[in-house]
Amino acid sequence: MATTAEELDRQALLEGIGCSRKRKEDPRFIQGKGNYVDDVKLPGMVYADMVRSPYAHARIKSINKEKALALPGVLAVLTAEDLKPLKLHWMPTLAGDVQAVLADEKVHFQYQEVAVVVATDRYIAADATELVEVEYEALPALVDPHKALDADAPILREDVKEKDNVGQGPRKHPNHIFSWEVGDRDTTQSALDTAEVVVKQDMLYPRVHPSPLETCGCVASFDKVKGQLTVYITSQAPHIVRTVVSILSGVAESKIRIISPDIGGGFGNKVGVYPGYVTAIVASIVLGTPVKWIEDRIENISTTAWARDYHMTGELAADISGRIKGLRVNVLADHGAFNSHAQPTKWPAGLFSICTGSYDIPTAHVKVDGVYTNKSPGGVAYRCSFRVTEAVYLIERMMDILAQKLNIDKAEIRRRNFIKADAFPYKTALGWEVDSGNYQAALAKVLDAVHYDDLRKEQAEKRSRGELMGIGLVTFTEIVGAGPSKACDVLGVGMFESAEIRVHPTGSVIARMGTISTGQAHQTTYAQIIATELGLPSEDIQIEEGDTDTAPYGLGTYGSRSTPVGGAATAVAARKIRAKAQKIAAHLLEVSEADLDWDVDRFKVKGVPGQEKTMKEIAWAAYNNVPDGMEMGLEAVDYYDPPNFTYPFGAYLCVVDIDKLTGETKVRRFYALDDCGTRINPMIIEGQIHGGLTEGFAVAMGQEMPYDAEGNLLGNTFMDYFIPTFVETPHWETDYTVTPSPHHPLGAKGVAESPHVGSIPCFTSAIVDAFAHLGVTHMDMPHSAYRVWQKIHELGLDKQA
Amino acid sequence: MAKKLIAFKLNNQPVEVLIEARELLVHVLREQLAQTGTHIGCETSHCGACTVDFNGESVKSCTVLAIQANGGEVLTVEGLAQNGTLHPLQEAFMQDHGLQCGFCTPGMLMRSFRFLQENPDPTEEEIRSGMAGNLCRCTGYQNIVKAVKSAAAKMQPA
Numbered sequence A: 001m002a003t004t005a006e007e008l009d010r011q012a013l014l015e016g017i018g019c020s021r022k023r024k025e026d027p028r029f030i031q032g033k034g035n036y037v038d039d040v041k042l043p044g045m046v047y048a049d050m051v052r053s054p055y056a057h058a059r060i061k062s063i064n065k066e067k068a069l070a071l072p073g074v075l076a077v078l079t080a081e082d083l084k085p086l087k088l089h090w091m092p093t094l095a096g097d098v099q100a101v102l103a104d105e106k107v108h109f110q111y112q113e114v115a116v117v118v119a120t121d122r123y124i125a126a127d128a129t130e131l132v133e134v135e136y137e138a139l140p141a142l143v144d145p146h147k148a149l150d151a152d153a154p155i156l157r158e159d160v161k162e163k164d165n166v167g168q169g170p171r172k173h174p175n176h177i178f179s180w181e182v183g184d185r186d187t188t189q190s191a192l193d194t195a196e197v198v199v200k201q202d203m204l205y206p207r208v209h210p211s212p213l214e215t216c217g218c219v220a221s222f223d224k225v226k227g228q229l230t231v232y233i234t235s236q237a238p239h240i241v242r243t244v245v246s247i248l249s250g251v252a253e254s255k256i257r258i259i260s261p262d263i264g265g266g267f268g269n270k271v272g273v274y275p276g277y278v279t280a281i282v283a284s285i286v287l288g289t290p291v292k293w294i295e296d297r298i299e300n301i302s303t304t305a306w307a308r309d310y311h312m313t314g315e316l317a318a319d320i321s322g323r324i325k326g327l328r329v330n331v332l333a334d335h336g337a338f339n340s341h342a343q344p345t346k347w348p349a350g351l352f353s354i355c356t357g358s359y360d361i362p363t364a365h366v367k368v369d370g371v372y373t374n375k376s377p378g379g380v381a382y383r384c385s386f387r388v389t390e391a392v393y394l395i396e397r398m399m400d401i402l403a404q405k406l407n408i409d410k411a412e413i414r415r416r417n418f419i420k421a422d423a424f425p426y427k428t429a430l431g432w433e434v435d436s437g438n439y440q441a442a443l444a445k446v447l448d449a450v451h452y453d454d455l456r457k458e459q460a461e462k463r464s465r466g467e468l469m470g471i472g473l474v475t476f477t478e479i480v481g482a483g484p485s486k487a488c489d490v491l492g493v494g495m496f497e498s499a500e501i502r503v504h505p506t507g508s509v510i511a512r513m514g515t516i517s518t519g520q521a522h523q524t525t526y527a528q529i530i531a532t533e534l535g536l537p538s539e540d541i542q543i544e545e546g547d548t549d550t551a552p553y554g555l556g557t558y559g560s561r562s563t564p565v566g567g568a569a570t571a572v573a574a575r576k577i578r579a580k581a582q583k584i585a586a587h588l589l590e591v592s593e594a595d596l597d598w599d600v601d602r603f604k605v606k607g608v609p610g611q612e613k614t615m616k617e618i619a620w621a622a623y624n625n626v627p628d629g630m631e632m633g634l635e636a637v638d639y640y641d642p643p644n645f646t647y648p649f650g651a652y653l654c655v656v657d658i659d660k661l662t663g664e665t666k667v668r669r670f671y672a673l674d675d676c677g678t679r680i681n682p683m684i685i686e687g688q689i690h691g692g693l694t695e696g697f698a699v700a701m702g703q704e705m706p707y708d709a710e711g712n713l714l715g716n717t718f719m720d721y722f723i724p725t726f727v728e729t730p731h732w733e734t735d736y737t738v739t740p741s742p743h744h745p746l747g748a749k750g751v752a753e754s755p756h757v758g759s760i761p762c763f764t765s766a767i768v769d770a771f772a773h774l775g776v777t778h779m780d781m782p783h784s785a786y787r788v789w790q791k792i793h794e795l796g797l798d799k800q801a
Numbered sequence B: 001m002a003k004k005l006i007a008f009k010l011n012n013q014p015v016e017v018l019i020e021a022r023e024l025l026v027h028v029l030r031e032q033l034a035q036t037g038t039h040i041g042c043e044t045s046h047c048g049a050c051t052v053d054f055n056g057e058s059v060k061s062c063t064v065l066a067i068q069a070n071g072g073e074v075l076t077v078e079g080l081a082q083n084g085t086l087h088p089l090q091e092a093f094m095q096d097h098g099l100q101c102g103f104c105t106p107g108m109l110m111r112s113f114r115f116l117q118e119n120p121d122p123t124e125e126e127i128r129s130g131m132a133g134n135l136c137r138c139t140g141y142q143n144i145v146k147a148v149k150s151a152a153a154k155m156q157p158a
């Protein structure tokens, strides 16, 4: 710990942990010199485009390619028939199911990939998709998941009709994917039977799409002579892509190079392996030339991974003072046409069982059933860790509903049920060990900052005048940093993370990680961790990620895992280097290791001022003067398998005013306090919070993927899928407390997803609160002006006086 | 398809390029003229990632035919820095953390470049409405507003 002014100066020069260092990534982005996938141009490159199904459910009677092939510039048209001999017409999903790469006899969702066209330019490829003639026989579509298990429901997946297991346990109907249960059914039942109060609520978390500004795409380049495949790809998990591509294609992993260059946002959308990638790779292998495939926005929203679509029922048992006695949750999960959910393979409902939240709940039981419908496959965490958003929404809504039922303030009901600050690590009824927390302090700080009591007074006055003002409150706990490999794997690969650090003779550093930034600025923040751990300036530390030929194997960036797992690997690898450096320093200073103290950027001999070696001097010595028996060089690798998840938390408060005649909501105030443990770069943390809150605002206030009864997707452009602009987006106020994670080497917990997870129920809480005095306890999202107006109208509040 | 030769000024340099009549300006900039700073986020004129300055106005280059540029002047993000010196907006975006993934950034810069000429001393609200045609999925806009405001202050004649 630096204390003297001189030490603090040296520490500041490092720009290490805690410094709001400007981003290393910015100079290239502000000058148009980023390198995104669509910027990649290889010699001889050609373009792929997709023929897609207009039907949600249909049998393919015939496909006629002749006219398309006759168009000058068209090089190939591939269908499932062409991929069959290569056994590439189906691919495994991360959830144990299979997904059609190109529709095999049937289509199962609108816009499904039916054929791929390859042509010399993207205009010709687009023209040719219109010339491929596909004859369909339309079949009845299954859109409503509540009807999926009916005896007379149309059977969707003929390919797995006979199977009693599609990768996630026994199933009871051809449209059923899995049942997953956790917790104690009997004690929960008896808690509900004997409780003084029970509240129950159905709620729908609609299907939404992460829609990063850059769509998905790739450039595949197969070198026939060397037998090597290079793929530039928009992937949040390039190493997993390499493994999947190797398994699919039979090409050795060592001959496949996956490069995630700059990525224009991910938010979960870029975790999966999509038919477009696979067909571009196949086309490159077949044609021997590089092939580019880039989705347009309609394709992005319609076919690559969406999130949520959870139909939930929550039940809370409590006593009349509001103390919770038990929680039961039943969920019907609409997984679409193929179960290609991206999540740890053994967890069909992800980490949903974190749904006991920040509260000390003695018993709980959760059951989730997944079903097939004629909708696009996928299902990812949209800026959250695998269903944590759904879990937090459920428990935070239930807390409000219980508060209303008992006429207790929503802050007070939370205080009465919080896990106490001295009870950590705390084992939840559903089996998680929450590492650390201080929920009371966070809540108190927020209520103080916004003058909660005054807000309540103002609201009472407004209500008496017939105005609609709502106060939303949420005290959430997240679970991130997947995860301990004993609990989490992806296709059998444990969810560790990796870092490889090399210190050069002059003290500059290159480090490579298995994660990949999609905007989080890893090049900036990982360097800060190394700077603090090694006492070398951030400025001289180069971070590289995303190239599987150079980076160590890692599971990638999603589920807020970069800091909790990748950051831990970085710190541990750096500590290995420092341990070696200490030995070298002892050798140079001719003392024993134990006589040395670490001081910001150097080792000092205890009690002998001036006897010291800086890290730079040690780096030089590592290449020419090391102790006997030690190998030269100064580098280390760490594959970090976390002992536990991390549990960031926060307290959010939102104030809304609703226009009684239009239903429009004005977010007057949004105060977000986050505790993500140790803060590595406060500027970047705040930026992540702004972004997460804005995405939460989008989800709560307008995003949804609506399907009609035939399975037509009714909103798949930026015209009708809500992306808030500068104008709608509220002004955000941020705050923090610091409760370090006890098991993370730096005490850091991860932050980027908390604001998304926490803000969504906060908006709902505020909107419902505006109507709470009229007996309203819940309203489903999205809270668009029209839907809010419907509630106003139903309550008769829009009558002009 | 018959090709046509067009000529225009790109970032103050004359360029000539052979195009098809149906080609969009954004594709010609990116693919023929290798100026990949201008991005495509939707191709339906909603996101503004493709915003460039054309004859003194902001346009979404996914909705402009390249042939319309014939004889005109186009400025892209690559032309914003002058003689190796960053534009004050570029500086401000860095200082105020106005970008994350960077995909919207060229469009944001080009729109704010024109906006500050239309309104050199804007309020926060004016910035928000003047930039509303540009979407960002990462930043939540707040720091972009801050950056545009601080650049405006720096650009004020002393």
Ligand code: FES
Binding pocket: B039, B040, B041, B042, B043, B044, B045, B046, B047, B048, B049, B050, B051, B060, B061, B062, B063
């Ligand atoms: S790409 Fe032009 S507005 Fe989106």
Ligand code: FES
Binding pocket: A213, A264, A265, A519, B098, B099, B100, B101, B102, B103, B104, B105, B135, B136, B137, B138, B139
């Ligand atoms: S910085 Fe990613 S879209 Fe704006």
